[in-house]
Amino acid sequence: MPVDHRRPRRVTVLGSFSATTADGPAHDPVPLGPDATRLVAYLAVHRRPQRRATLAADLWPGIPAPAARALLDEAVATAAGLAVPAGGSHPDGADPDPAGGSLVLAGDVAVDLDAALQLVRTLTDAARGPGRVPADAAASAAATAALAADVLPGDPAAWLAVERERFRQLRLNALEELSGLLGAAGRHAEAVAPAREAVRAAPSRESARRALVEAHLAQGDIAEAVAQYDAYSALLRTSVGAGAGGVGGGFAVGPDGTFGLDGLLPPVPAWPVLRDRRPLPAGLAPAGTRAARGPRRLVSGGAASGTAR
Secondary structure (H helix, E strand, O other), rough: OOOOOOOOOOOOOOOEEEEEOOOOOOOOOOOHHHHHHHHHHHHHHHHOOEHHHHHHHOOOOOOHHHHHHHHHHHHHHOOOOEEOOOOOOOOOOOOOOOOOOOOEEEOOOEHHHHHHOOOOOOOOHHHHOOOOOOOOHHHHHHHHHHHOOOEEEOOOOOHHHHHHHHHHHHHHHHHHHHHHHHHHHHOOOHHHHHHHHHHHHHOOOHHHHHHHEEEHHHHHOHHHHHHHHHHHHHHHHHHOOHHHHHHHOOOOOOOOOOOOOOOHOOOOOOOOOEEOOOOOOEEEEEEEOOOOOOOOOOEEEEEOOOOOO
């Protein structure tokens, strides 16, 4: 059955690839072969016009140029009108200039990566000055979900590596900024979700862990803040593998074998801030924390509370 190119279409590259019609509840899949799928994914990630020679070399590396160009031409012919010449598309989806020129994704195709990048820009602008935060809990949850996946994770294509990492860093920064914006607006429970998503994506990323600890502290969930602090410390000890007094992976280790992680905890007087990292006695540690030698004190506003928690 021929594809109706007048119907709006959608391409997804975050998490996994899909090409569907975008109207109506069915979201019918657009049939694509393996080579056409690779071509459409490439054009969805690279939104500017792409030279045919570049496409052929990137999509079929190691194959002689004439053979790669032949595969590209076949992919264009079977791409259901999703890949079109940069100067415009023929009404029946045919390519009027198969020998040269550039290709782009058809103008009626929506791409989830485009929407995610727009969200990143919106959150970045809001974080730099007065700006709008998501209107309600549903909107903040939708924003978190939009930034929850990398570009085609698991795809080993060389051309994807740079673009995947670029978007990964953008989305992690945006998740941290979203958490901070929600926290600044007093929506502390909502602020936890984007920070937790950033930690899930990058467990050893200090800024993500800091955002999550801050969100828990602002929410008043001291036990979970301690658990996250301890989990991060344990992760670094395991992954860095440096001995006492050494330096490993960029993280300095003190003479007592502890990491300098107090910077994760915000020095805001209104919030209880952990200063002394000596663990609680066995049996007193909150769920999810480690019990070890000596007591741990919680300090609020720079003074010891005197109460072990």
